[in-house]
Amino acid sequence: MKKQFLSAIAISAILVAGGCYYDVEEDLYPEVNCTTENQSYANDIVPILQTNCYVCHGQGIGLGNVTLEGYNNLKVYADNGKLVGVISHDSRFPAMPQGAAKLSACNISKITQWVTDGAPNN
Ligand code: HEC
Numbered sequence: 001m002k003k004q005f006l007s008a009i010a011i012s013a014i015l016v017a018g019g020c021y022y023d024v025e026e027d028l029y030p031e032v033n034c035t036t037e038n039q040s041y042a043n044d045i046v047p048i049l050q051t052n053c054y055v056c057h058g059q060g061i062g063l064g065n066v067t068l069e070g071y072n073n074l075k076v077y078a079d080n081g082k083l084v085g086v087i088s089h090d091s092r093f094p095a096m097p098q099g100a101a102k103l104s105a106c107n108i109s110k111i112t113q114w115v116t117d118g119a120p121n122n
Pocket residue numbers: 049052053054055056057063064065066068077082083086087093094096097098099100103
């Protein structure tokens with residue numbers, strides 16, 4: 001009787017631990033799949049900025065006198081270091097996106113790699 005009770009506890013512990021393990025693996029999954037090589041301005045960078053930045057830095061909005069929509073506008077901030085500085089929360093720059101959570105590590109890596117590659121219009 002006592003032995004049965006103990007094995008019931010052991011089985012529940014395994015089930016609970018198994019559940020936690022599954023959750024953790026699921027959280028890590030997107031980062032494992034984060035591709036940062038050969039980032040495309042049109043297909044990779046623009047969608048990130050569209051979601052997180054254009055609300056304040058789109059064409060005709062330009063908060064803080066900064067417009068990031070359009071390749072030539074963005075290139076200025078890619079080249080002067082401010083784009084990577086603001087998203088990586090470098091203390092020399094105002095943290096962006098302003099008033100919102102920091103971009104995911106994957107998106108920061110994608111933008112940083114694109115800038116390192118010379119911010120191509122690809
Ligand atoms: C809620 C509005 C808002 C959002 C969203 C936002 N910004 Fe800004 N941004 C501002 C304002 C206002 C300023 C100017 C004030 C300041 O320098 O703090 C600014 C300034 C900047 C600057 C210039 C910094 C400098 O040192 O001159 C850059 C670059 C920038 N933002 C990039 C971004 C990027 C990239 C995103 C998206 C990841 C983003 N911003 C999202 C409001 C926003």
